[in-house]
Amino acid sequence: MTAQWTWTYLDADGKAMTGKTLGQSGFPSQGDAESWLGERWRELADLGVDAITLEHDGAVVYGPMSLRAAR
Numbered sequence: 001m002t003a004q005w006t007w008t009y010l011d012a013d014g015k016a017m018t019g020k021t022l023g024q025s026g027f028p029s030q031g032d033a034e035s036w037l038g039e040r041w042r043e044l045a046d047l048g049v050d051a052i053t054l055e056h057d058g059a060v061v062y063g064p065m066s067l068r069a070a071r
Contacts, residue, residue: 005033008053009044010064021047030054030061041067 005027009017023040027033033054037044044052045067053063 004028004057005030005061006055007033007037008055008063009049010051010053011048012050014051014064017049022049030056 006025009022011017022044024036027036037052041052049067051064051066053065054061
């Protein structure tokens with residue numbers, strides 16, 4: 001079985017969001033997952049994603065991490 005790195009997308013209330021428009025669901029490595037996020041975070045924020053959590057095989061690696069711009 002291959003290890004999976006996944007993002008959990010959270011709305012402003014901290015509830016998990018789902019949907020095909022949010023993008024890819026599994027990555028072969030942490031670096032792949034983080035590179036993908038680096039390219040898509042603005043688009044995700046525009047879709048209403050407030051924060052994200054990185055998971056590896058269902059265990060939280062880090063997060064939630066805000067996608068809001070620093071003020």
